[in-house]
Amino acid sequence: MGARDRGKQPPTEADIAELAGVSQSAVSRAFTPGASIADATRRKILETARRVGYHPNLIARSLSTRRSNIIGLAISSLENPFYAQVVKELSERLSASGRHILLVAAAPGEAADPAIETFLSYQIDALILTATSPSKDLVQQCRKSGVPVVLINRDSTIPGVSSVRGENRRAGEIVAAFLIAGGHKRFAFIGGTETSSVSRDREAAFTDYIAKHDKGPVITRYGNYTFEGAAAAARSLLGLARRPDAIFCASDYMAFAALDVAKREFGLVLGKDLSIVGIDDVAEAGHAAYDLTTFSQPPAALAREAIAIIDAQIARPRSAAERREVHGELVVRGTARVPSQGIADIHGRKIWVP
Amino acid sequence: MGARDRGKQPPTEADIAELAGVSQSAVSRAFTPGASIADATRRKILETARRVGYHPNLIARSLSTRRSNIIGLAISSLENPFYAQVVKELSERLSASGRHILLVAAAPGEAADPAIETFLSYQIDALILTATSPSKDLVQQCRKSGVPVVLINRDSTIPGVSSVRGENRRAGEIVAAFLIAGGHKRFAFIGGTETSSVSRDREAAFTDYIAKHDKGPVITRYGNYTFEGAAAAARSLLGLARRPDAIFCASDYMAFAALDVAKREFGLVLGKDLSIVGIDDVAEAGHAAYDLTTFSQPPAALAREAIAIIDAQIARPRSAAERREVHGELVVRGTARVPSQGIADIHGRKIWVP
DNA sequence: ATACTTGTTGCATACGTATGCAACGTCCGC
């Protein structure tokens, strides 16, 4: 009784204050951990709030504190299960610390996307980009506003941008060593885009290792990280007169496309006529339909490190950009001929250790 | 020159106003379409804003207008490519109308999730739930605040909740007819959860049709919409003495699990020893690795209808909840024996029309 | 008893934008 009715509007701190017979500031403090308020007062306020179904207005709080607890996430290849998994991991971990994800499914390639620009207008606390690269202009604006920028599975030469990646060079070398040990003769690589530094790292490490062991050259095609693109790349490679007997793909998703083409269009038997190795170790790679040999790049770890970087940068705003790597290993399955030595059984998975 | 420097803070309307020699209200109006402001003034303001890199603070705008342009999206099975695709479609369409998605990867099942509760604190304009059902309490709160709630590929008996679904009953009937026409004798169904009304609709239509044609009974198992759950269900079915020769799965993702088990653990040849049909027609269903016969449920249409409902409800806040259906068709591929009649070639895809 | 510390509370204001209202100028018709 006696409380003002705001009609369809949800109750505010002022309403609770009136009902509980305290000031609006007291209500605010009741919801602020560690604020200066007596236990009895806080209990009385929380009880009143619960009774009328009050929830703090986070928009108003954000305006006041200049902290939205919203993390911007731009992602392009959501059809690739690897990135879907990254989103899931990020969301679950951020929820645990009371933060949410503002999502934009961006166009692939350079992200001059206006949708991402408006991210900044929402006063996001940090910006995570996956499967897209930021434009220099976007990064400038973020730095100006003190918003940390972190790339996952991408890299950038723009100063001030942090990144979390898999062990790209090590992956290239280990896969090369694995395929050489498996007795393969003609090597090919299906990359993402020509400009992607992640793809280039993998390619360089792969081809360098093979060249160093006099098994070159490596024939390269680019699948643009898409299924169709990788299928076309595989079609081109397998149509060659001297067809490669080993293909290293810069992602599992592209490896799936290559498998499809090899089986359906060329009738090849994987692990016998042809070996294909991917990168990522997505869940599907372990399914019977693909049974893909691949170098792992765990999404959980990528998400964890990305959030760790963000937290560090928020804690100390002037700190330098970080570049972290997440450990992976070569998971041996059925799509590539297996060397006679070096297979270890670790937690029920077969890992190749050179 | 002459402008106050707010240090690391981004410029505000007040800053622009000072620089352009107008009032703060004028700046606000310059960014408001249709507001009362002279063309020359607006141009001058926009030019100044562009020069100093001003972006409107959408948090402040949201507080003032009580409209955040943020749509809450709770989703649980992001590892299922169908839902990843739904997210992508939703994001792209909402971006087009200047809105963004606040994402939470919820736990499966009932959504009493505290992370979703905090959604409401962000003053979201609408709430979309996929692969999760809302708690009654959550819906109450949404109705109280006038926030439309839309379910995608789920249904709910809670009043005030809208939903967009595929043609679940028709799918069940058509798949049943298709399998009967293909000469199958022993039918099984792998459902989602026992409580999911979508799964129950499909099951009821499927079993009713088969019973009506004296081909019953249908053996049912539940996979909980998970890969592992569906694999266990398939394992149970295929281990029966009188093994079914046709399995209808309530999602492509579960069908993939069943395919895996049939091939890897039972060495069955699909389309010959056993037929499996899914629902969704995700991209992977068309890939050679699965080549799954399935009843389609296009994510683009689901997203479109969901947004249409939201827009209608926002336009007329008191309007009743809607329940829409999205058209689908049976896409014939290789995992199920094909009847001799009824196959039509539509846009390069084989569709079965009874 | 006094001075001082510690904890609790309310007042006033800030965060950045939107908008009702009144004031002002301009242009028109008469």
Add this chain to the structure above:
DNA sequence: GCGGACGTTGCATACGTATGCAACAAGTAT
């Protein structure tokens, strides 16, 4: 030249929460 209509502008205030500051009470040390 006058009255009115209309378009443009600024003033003042609202949106809901956080927080520095001062006021105050209660307890402690001297």
